[in-house]
Amino acid sequence: MISTDDIADIFKLYSQLLDLHDLDSFKAKNYANASFRIDKLGLDLSALSKDEIEKIEGIGKSLASKIEEIKQTGSFKDLDELATKTPVGVAAMLKIKGIGPKKVGLIWRELGIESIGELLYACNENRLVDVKGFGEKTQSAIIESIQFLEQNQGKLHYANAIVLAEAWKEKINASIQPNQISITGDIRRMTEIIEEIDFCIEAIYTPSHIDAINQFYGSETAIFENNILTLRSEQFPLLRIYYTSAATYINTLFETTANPLHLEKLGYITTENKQSEEAIYTKYQTPYIMPELREGLNEIEYAKAGKYSQLITYPDLKGTLHNHSKWSDGMHSIEEMALYCIEMGYEYLGMCDHSKTAVYANGLKEDRVRAQHIEINQLNQQLYPFKIFKGIESDILMDGSLDYSDEVLATFDFVVASIHQNLKMDETKATERLIKAIENKYTTILGHPTGRLLLSRPGYPIDHSKVIDACAANGVVIELNAHPYRLDIDWRWIDYAMSKGVPISINPDAHKKEGFLDMYFGVCAARKGGLTKDFTFNTLSRAQIETYFENRKRK
DSSP, rough: OOOHHHHHHHHHHHHHHHTTTOOOOOOHHHHHHHHHHHHOOOOOGGGSOHHHHHTTTTTTHHHHHHHHHHHHHOHHHHHHHHHHTTTTHHHHTOOOOOOHHHHHHHHHHHOOOOSHHHHHHHHHTSSSSSSSSOOHHHHHHHHHHHHHHHHTTEEEHHHHHHHHHHHHHHHHHHHOSSEEEEEEEEHTOOSSEEEEEEOOOOOOOOOOOHHHHHTSSOOOOEEEEETEEEEEEESOOOOEEEEEEETTTHHHHHHHHSSSHHHHHHOOOOOOSSSHHHHHHHHHTOOOGGGGGGGSSSHHHHHHHHHHGGGGGGGGGOOEEEEEEEETTTTSOOOHHHHHHHHOOSSSEEEEBTTTGGGGGGGBBBHHHHHHHHHHHHHHHHTTEEEEEEEEEBBOOSSBBSSSOOHTTTOOOOEEEEEEEOOOOHEEEEEEEEHHHHSTTTOOOOOOOTTBBTTBOOOOOOOHHHHHHHHHHHHHHHEEOOSSTTTTOOGGGGHHHHTOOOOEEEEEOBSSGGGGGGHHHHHHHHHHTTBGGGGGGGSSSSHHHHHHHHHHOHH
16 A cells, blocks of 8 residues: 555655756656655545545645556656656665755766766765765765665664564464464664564474565575574565474573673573563562663663662653644644643643744744744643643754844743754764753753764764763753654663753654654653653653743743
């Protein structure tokens, strides 16, 4: 079935191919805009009729016809005609960050380069420097982008991998019919990036299993040895299935879940089979440790000290901060966002639309800030006792200052300070820029500290310890951005933050109602880092967080 995301991607590709072939730039822009709008819709276009799609704002008859054609055939005629004129390797080059379709077209036509491999070789040979519109910096950026792309092939975000794994689990159950089956490995530990999908099953292997699994996996190679079936496919991450008996099932599940360092620190030796993972820990005189924590860091000592008795859970969250509405680049009104939060059982909502520097995201100039505050006041009267807090995601400028005057910043209940532009910094510059923002008396929360987009853009390098120390000194909360493509602050630094007394706010950065559901993935990452309920900022009740904001403003 063609999804809404697929339709958005297809329109984006058509826009890129138009630019690549130096054709109708107006049409290219229209399709690029359509891709953006469709991606932000939050609707299942596959479930809507052509007439219903026509009525969606910004779509119209022409695009609705193309969408209908895509739903029926997986593509549309105009795209197919351009695709046949484009070498497969050239189309693949469109995925490289830092060079747009027009530059890819220039590389293709002037240098005769038709694949990513050829482009990397040309860069290493210094051949792009003399091409018009390029230079040493662009060439170096292309090399970095290609290397990043190659390193991340065959990997998935946890949020996508868990959905795939659950679907495969059902298919394996139906086709192989094992006595027991569990997802194991990195997925069971809720690792943010997944390179392989692992299962532990109680079953006896037969060669027919490969044919059954390939009904949904489609492997190029399949090897069974040492009771492990390993399959590889170009389309999916590596698939590994551990076959066990009833007696060895729990031990195998335990061994394949844990990071090897965890087993080593536990002193684990497979000597006798156990009926539960709790029994394994009891044997090693250690309290039960949740799968997501089994990384081989400090979890064994912390478990023995009772530190994990108050580990954050999803129901502990009382509200959601850092969210966007139609006022900037969100898809829903503040009222729609608030009503959805009420349905989810939250007590409050923090609205943090983009600030004025973010022109690309329809950031709020001062007059629109005032108008938004009037709307929030009215909604707070209407929705009481639910509370909408007046926040802003204020851009951190290159010198570390925020992009409003103190007079305007003082009108907000709280301020999330984030970097969105000029991301190419060394560690010293990035750290200094963040610390300057942290020292601003109006900064309440430091947003997505490294700016990373997992599998898409590495974060700018920062000295985490200095940034966290600055937050401790200035009473600033650090965000764990719950979007599964961010999960920033990295969970590996949560323990240090808690040791310095710095609270963590699990924020979805929601740009539509459904974005609130990402809070779950934030909790997964937070638990990996050992975050406790008392160090999670938004476990505070509405009254408590209101008092916190008021006291901080008075100071």
